[in-house]
Amino acid sequence: MLAFDRRLVPSIVAMAVIVIASNILVQYPVTAFGLGEILTYGAFTYPFAFLVTDLTNRWFGPAKTRLVVCVGFAIAVALSLVLADPRIAIASGAAFLSAQLIDVTLFNRLRAGTWWRAPLVSSTVGSALDTAVFFSLAFAGTDVPWVSLALGDFAVKMAMALVSLIPYAGLMNWVKPYGNALAR
Structure with missing residues (x-):
């Protein structure tokens, strides 16, 4: 059994806040410049979940990062069921859990390479x-143009992944890697 580390609380809180905000904001299309059919405001907040996951993984390793993902998932889904449409909360939970767990695994496998490759x-x-x-x-x-919204969302996520390399690089030296970089 993995003992709870109180140092994980900021990551858990950040994860839950990001997911809840994204679940609320995904319900609002970006109407400026006619982007309502391809973009929601949630696309701008959710990519920061990957930054939190990657920094937590770098600092604490994959086992504790999985704990952060699971606890953040439980809190975010529970609150999103109250604050967002239940279908969005359930879809978000399934997507979040699968995406973050694959992120943890891939990051850990690539962490020994070039600094930017893993994140x-x-x-x-x-x-x-x-x-x-x-x-x-x-x-x-539904009548929501979900395919075009998904493509717009993914494009923003990719842009945000590139932008997130800046704070990741800045925090890399502050967030030292945990003991055994290859531990599972």
Whole structure:
């Protein structure tokens, strides 16, 4: 059994806040510049979940990061059921859990390489999985233009993954890797 580490609380809180905010904001299309058919405001907040996951993984390792993902998932889904449409909350939970867990695994496997490869590749694969699972579960069978929204969302996630490399690089030296970089 993995003992709870109180140092994980900021990551758990950040994860829950990001997911809840994203679940609320995904319900609002970006109407500026006619983007309402391809973009919601949730696309701008959710990619930061990958930054939190990657920094937590770098600092505490994959086992504790999985704990952060699972606890953040439980809190976010429970609160999202109250604060967002239940279909969105359930779709978000499924997408979040699958995407973040694949991110943890990929990041850990790539962490010994070039500094930017692990966060960029893991966020890219995680974002693709998250987008596919979330939009198909949340909006398939509705009149929401979910395919175009998914494509717009994924494009923003990719842009945000690149932008997130800046704070990741800045925090890399502050957030030292945990003991055994290859531990599972």
